[in-house]
Structures are given as structure tokens and as C-alpha cells.
Amino acid sequence: MKSNRVLLSILGWVIGFIIFFPILWMVMASLKTEIEAVATPPSFFFIPTLENYFVVQNRSDYLNYAWNSIVISVFATLLAILIAVPASYSFAFRPTKRTKFKLVWILSTKMMPPVGVLIPMYLFYKNMGLLDTHLGLILIYTLMNLPIVIWVLYTYFKDIPQEILEAAQMECDDLLKIFLYILLPLSKSAIFSTSLLSIVLIWNESFWSLNLTAFEAAPLTAFISSYSSPEGLFWAKLSAASTLAILPIMFLGWVTQKQMVKGLTLGAVK
Amino acid sequence: MGSINLVGVSKSFGDVLVIPSVDLEVNEGEFVVFVGPSGSGKSTLLRLIAGLEEVSKGRIEFNGQDMTNLAPAKRGLAMVFQSYALYPHMSVRENIGFPLKMAGMPKSEIAAKVQEAAKILNLSEYLERKPRQLSGGQRQRVAIGRAIVRQPKAFLFDEPLSNLDAALRINMRLEIMELHQQLKTTMIYVTHDQVEAMTMADKIVVLDHGNIEQVGSPLDLYRAPDNLFVAGFIGAPKMNFLTGGEASRHNATTIGVRPEHVQISKSSGLWTGKVGVSEHLGSDTFLHVNVEGQQAPLTVRTDGEVQLNYGETIYLSPEEDKVHKFDNNGKAIR
Ligand SMILES: Nc1ncnc2c1ncn2[C@@H]1O[C@H](COP(=O)(O)OP(=O)(O)OP(=O)(O)O)[C@@H](O)[C@H]1O
Ligand SMILES: [Mg+2]
Numbered sequence: 001m002k003s004n005r006v007l008l009s010i011l012g013w014v015i016g017f018i019i020f021f022p023i024l025w026m027v028m029a030s031l032k033t034e035i036e037a038v039a040t041p042p043s044f045f046f047i048p049t050l051e052n053y054f055v056v057q058n059r060s061d062y063l064n065y066a067w068n069s070i071v072i073s074v075f076a077t078l079l080a081i082l083i084a085v086p087a088s089y090s091f092a093f094r095p096t097k098r099t100k101f102k103l104v105w106i107l108s109t110k111m112m113p114p115v116g117v118l119i120p121m122y123l124f125y126k127n128m129g130l131l132d133t134h135l136g137l138i139l140i141y142t143l144m145n146l147p148i149v150i151w152v153l154y155t156y157f158k159d160i161p162q163e164i165l166e167a168a169q170m171e172c173d174d175l176l177k178i179f180l181y182i183l184l185p186l187s188k189s190a191i192f193s194t195s196l197l198s199i200v201l202i203w204n205e206s207f208w209s210l211n212l213t214a215f216e217a218a219p220l221t222a223f224i225s226s227y228s229s230p231e232g233l234f235w236a237k238l239s240a241a242s243t244l245a246i247l248p249i250m251f252l253g254w255v256t257q258k259q260m261v262k263g264l265t266l267g268a269v270k
Numbered sequence: 271m272g273s274i275n276l277v278g279v280s281k282s283f284g285d286v287l288v289i290p291s292v293d294l295e296v297n298e299g300e301f302v303v304f305v306g307p308s309g310s311g312k313s314t315l316l317r318l319i320a321g322l323e324e325v326s327k328g329r330i331e332f333n334g335q336d337m338t339n340l341a342p343a344k345r346g347l348a349m350v351f352q353s354y355a356l357y358p359h360m361s362v363r364e365n366i367g368f369p370l371k372m373a374g375m376p377k378s379e380i381a382a383k384v385q386e387a388a389k390i391l392n393l394s395e396y397l398e399r400k401p402r403q404l405s406g407g408q409r410q411r412v413a414i415g416r417a418i419v420r421q422p423k424a425f426l427f428d429e430p431l432s433n434l435d436a437a438l439r440i441n442m443r444l445e446i447m448e449l450h451q452q453l454k455t456t457m458i459y460v461t462h463d464q465v466e467a468m469t470m471a472d473k474i475v476v477l478d479h480g481n482i483e484q485v486g487s488p489l490d491l492y493r494a495p496d497n498l499f500v501a502g503f504i505g506a507p508k509m510n511f512l513t514g515g516e517a518s519r520h521n522a523t524t525i526g527v528r529p530e531h532v533q534i535s536k537s538s539g540l541w542t543g544k545v546g547v548s549e550h551l552g553s554d555t556f557l558h559v560n561v562e563g564q565q566a567p568l569t570v571r572t573d574g575e576v577q578l579n580y581g582e583t584i585y586l587s588p589e590e591d592k593v594h595k596f597d598n599n600g601k602a603i604r
Binding site: 097167168171181185 | 284320321322341342343344347348349351352353355356357358359368369372416420
């Protein structure tokens with residue numbers, strides 16, 4: 001019994017370490033000189049330097065990218081939630097014959113590789129003047145995350161007993177009030193964790209951000225990729241940039257761990 | 271003011287016709303019980319009245335005014351659900367006060383009304399608790415409290431006691447009856463328990479497959495069931511049905527005799543039978559007697575002290591004026 005537990009926690013630590021290793025490796029590389037960073041065999045013991053960080057900050061304005069990432073992920077998430085809440089509400093509480101089909105159809109849009117629509121999207125954005133704008137990325141990320149946000153909220157709403165809402169319906173004629181006083185308080189933690197999930201997904205998305213932005217609205221993913229340039233790879237600087245890029249989201253993830261796990265397992269575990 | 275009138279009300283879910291056509295009058299101040307087996311459409315009918323389901327055809331009138339298409343909250347009815355349907359994030363006080371708050375009543379007035387309702391329902395000590403910190407009976411009382419503060423035109427109950435244990439159920443049954451005496455408000459109460467129906471109702475509506483089989487006072491239904499279904503459904507233990515020669519002797523296809531209307535004797539009687547299992551309840555004994563020529567054993571009620579052995583031969587005689595006769599459509603012959 002006891003040795004089982006020990007074994008289990010050792011296994012846990014090992015898996016945790018394996019998952020964490022790339023991040024550790026990246027942070028280590030960012031503290032090395034360029035030469036040490038590409039050395040084979042890799043060196044585990046070295047004199048750490050913050051030089052890469054200074055170089056990176058001097059060459060490109062980290063705060064500009066970080067600000068873009070924050071604005072885009074927060075607003076796209078807000079917009080997605082704003083659309084998804086009423087959508088999930090009607091799927092969950094006013095189902096019709098076609099509800100199941102619509103839900104699957106919504107999800108099926110996620111199966112399509114984004115490259116498939118890159119050219120039309122790019123031309124569309126170009127004509128609409130949305131290239132390299134916050135609005136442009138906010139719109140595409142809203143659309144990108146809507147299926148997931150709708151599904152997670154739908155699964156959650158479905159678990160709210162219908163009779164509670166019916167009781168409210170008997171007592172209050174105003175759907176908005178029912179939403180504010182009953183549904184929202186009951187599902188605020190679900191909405192919160194879904195929002196976190198959406199922010200993380202957007203933060204890490206690179207396909208659309210690389211293709212639809214240049215500088216003005218470019219988020220941190222673009223910041224990272226600017227360090228893998230045709231002139232060659234600068235591992236240490238690339239690592240420093242990456243570390244900087246994931247720092248805010250790691251921090252957010254750290255403070256909201258519990259909520260995040262809840263969001264990821266919503267509907268999966270009852 | 272709470273008379274409710276259903277005129278040719280019918281309900282389908284998609285292609286499934288659940289309630290073919292119902293006409294029903296519920297008078298001001300009446301305690302009406304919808305009773306019927308599972309799936310007979312009791313809840314559906316109640317929800318149509320509440321406005322939680324849309325009527326497919328027909329009209330629902332309150333005090334003579336057409337309310338068929340009115341939103342649930344505008345009908346002025348209060349509903350108590352089987353699952354209580356309390357708001358889990360609100361305290362008892364907030365739960366009871368919620369409908370008043372939604373109606374825009376000033377805070378001080380709400381507080382007073384909640385106090386009053388809590389006092390009637392013995393909930394004063396629990397006002398600050400959340401629903402999950404209450405027992406089933408207390409939760410049901412909160413649900414009732416939430417209904418009474420609104421001073422509704424009528425109360426709708428959908429099997430409100432079926433989640434409670436037997437003792438508590440009887441208690442709450444009395445409390446609801448008491449409440450009806452005090453408030454004199456129209457109440458419609460759904461149950462599949464015919465004992466609840468018999469004890470509580472001014473008027474029982476027996477439903478089967480979405481059709482009203484009979485409407486009447488508990489004693490009406492007991493004394494003069496319109497058909498086999500009602501005869502078999504009302505009364506406990508169930509009425510005994512006999513067919514064949516016994517029935518033709520009464521010019522009927524089927525005859526029915528309630529267990530309490532059969533006399534037993536060890537020496538002579540109309541029917542001869544062998545004693546099967548017997549259930550001793552203390553006050554009464556229910557004997558299951560296998561009568562010659564009948565497939566199903568007859569249930570007979572005798573007093574609690576009777577001692578008869580399994581397999582013993584006894585004689586049964588029905589009280590002739592209490593025999594119910596039914597034709598080949600199952601309709602009562604009077
Ligand atoms: N939303 C719905 N969609 C389709 N069919 C439904 C729906 N609600 C009820 N029904 C059907 O209508 C019939 C009557 O259901 P209802 O819930 O009114 O029965 P009930 O008498 O209340 O039964 P119970 O005693 O089990 O609560 C059932 O056959 C049920 O399957
Ligand atoms: Mg029901």
C-alpha cells in the first residue's frame with residue numbers, strides 16, 4: 001500500500017519533470033551565451049548571464065508585443081464568451097431536433113486545417129483593411145475559439161437542473177434578470193475557467209498571428225519567431241524571447257491553477 | 271381569485287400526442303389532485319397550466335380570461351417542484367424573497383414577508399443557511415415558502431413529497447392541507463400516490479394516457495368509479511375483478527368488489543377458496559384467497575385478529591349492493 005504511494009509519487013514527479021523539461025531547457029538556454037547554447041554535448045553547468053534578455057529588449061520592444069497579446073487575448077475571449085453564453089444557453093435549455101447536429105457542426109469547423117482558408121482570409125483581411133490590426137486578430141481568434149467555448153459552456157449549462165430555471169421563469173418575466181441573478185452566479189466559475197482556457201489558447205496561437213500581422217498588432221508569438229530569422233538561429237536569444245513570451249501566461253496559469261484544471265476537465269468528469 | 275378552466279387542451283411533443291384533449295374546471299379555492307400512473311401526463315398538464323409548456327391546441331382560462339399564451343411569470347401562479355428547485359447559491363432568506371425582489375418590492379417589505387412565511391413554515395432558524403445545508407423536508411418547506419410569499423392565484427405542486435421518507439411525507443401532507451385551510455387558495459396537486467389523492471383532494475382528476483378518466487370527489491370515485499381503470503386505481507388494496515360466470519350472473523363482462531366489501535366465513539358463502547398468503551397489519555389483515563374458477567387471487571380485508579392457515583378452505587360472499595359492474599368496454603353499468 002505504502003510503497004505503492006511512493007512509487008506513484010515518484011512516477012508523478014518523473015512525468016512532471018519530463019513535461020516541464022522543455023521549459024527548463026529553454027530557460028537555461030536563455031541564460032547561456034550563444035556558443036554555450038549550441039554546444040554538444042550540452043553543458044548543464046555554466047555561468048548564467050542576462051545578456052540575451054538585454055539584447056532582445058534592445059532589438060525589439062517586448063512591451064509592445066506583450067501589450068498586443070494581452071489586448072487581443074482578453075478582448076477575443078470576452079467577445080467569444082459574450083456570443084457563447086447565449087448560444088450555449090439556448091442549446092442547453094431550449095433544445096430542438098437539430099441541436100445535436102448544430103453542435104457537432106460547430107465543432108467540425110475546428111477539424112479543418114486553417115491553412116485551407118489562409119488565402120481567402122488573407123485577401124479578405126487585406127480588402128477590409130484588417131491586416132495587422134488588433135480588431136483583425138480579435139475577430140479571427142473569437143471565431144477560432146467559439147466552438148470550444150460554446151461546447152464547454154454547453155456541457156456545463158446542461159448540468160444545471162432545468163427545474164431551477166423553470167422555477168425562476170415562474171417568478172420572473174425578465175430573461176436578463178434570470179440570467180444575472182440565477183444563471184450567472186451558478187456558472188461564474190465555469191465562465192471564468194473557460195475564459196482562462198480561451199486566453200491560453202489565443203496566447204499560444206501562432207498561425208494566424210504570424211500570417212495576419214507584421215508589427216502594429218503583432219503578439220508575442222510573432223516576437224518569438226522574429227528570432228528565428230534567415231540570418232540563422234540564435235538559440236540563446238530565441239530562448240530568451242520565448243521565456244519572456246510565456247512569462248505572463250505562466251504567471252496567470254500559476255495563480256489560477258485550480259480554476260484552470262476545473263475548466264479543462266469541465267464536462268469530462270462529473 | 272383563482273378559477274382555472276381548460277378548454278379542449280391538447281399537447282403534442284413533436285409527433286407524439288401526449289394529451290389528446292382535456293376539458294377541466296378548477297373552482298376558486300379548490301384542492302384538486304391530478305392522479306394517474308407514471309407517464310399519464312399529469313406533469314405535462316400541470317406544466318401547461320403553469321405556462322412552462324406551450325399548448326398545442328385549446329385554451330386555458332384564469333377567472334374567465336384567456337391566458338393560453340401568457341408568460342409563466344405573468345400568470346400569477348406559484349409552482350413547487352419535485353426536486354424543490356431551490357437556488358443553490360442563495361440563502362433560505364434570499365430564496366424565499368427572490369420572487370418579491372423580482373416583483374420590485376421594497377426591501378423592508380420583503381424582509382417582513384419572508385419573516386412571516388418562515389414563521390408559518392418553521393424555518394425561522396434556518397434563514398441564513400444555504401439549501402445544501404438543509405434536510406429534504408426543510409428544503410421542501412423553503413420551496414413552499416417561496417410560493418406562498420407571492421400570494422399566488424393558485425399553487426401548483428408536482429409530486430412535492432415523493433423525495434421524502436414515508437413519515438415525513440405524511441407530516442408534510444398534513445402541513446399542506448393545513449396551509450390550504452388557512453390560505454383558501456386554489457391548489458392543484460400532482461401525485462401518482464392514490465392515498466395522497468384520497469386524503470388531500472376536494473376533487474380528484476384521474477388521468478390515463480393523457481385522458482381524463484373521471485373527475486369527482488374522493489368518495490365519488492371510491493363509490494362509483496366510471497370505468498375499470500378508475501376502479502382499479504382508486505382504493506387500496508386494489509379492487510378485485512372477476513370475469514366469466516360470476517360476472518354474467520350480474521349481466522356484466524367484469525364485476526369488481528373491493529377487499530373491504532367481502533365477508534368471509536368458515537362454513538358457507540357464495541365463493542369457495544383456499545387461503546394464500548396473508549398480510550397482517552395489526553389493525554387489519556389482508557388475505558389473498560384463491561377462488562375456484564378465478565385466475566387471480568382475491569384480496570379480502572378482515573380484522574387484524576383473524577388467524578387462518580395457509581391452504582385452509584374458506585367461503586367468501588360479496589356485499590351485493592357494493593358490487594361494481596362493467597360492460598365489455600370497461601365502462602361502469604349503473
Ligand atoms: N419534453 C418532452 N418531450 C417528449 N415527450 C415528453 C416530454 N415530456 C413528457 N413527455 C411524454 O409525455 C408523457 C407524459 O409525461 P408526464 O411527465 O406528463 O407524465 P407524468 O404523469 O407526470 O408521469 P410521472 O408520474 O412519471 O411523473 C410521457 O409519455 C412522456 O414520455
Ligand atoms: Mg410527473
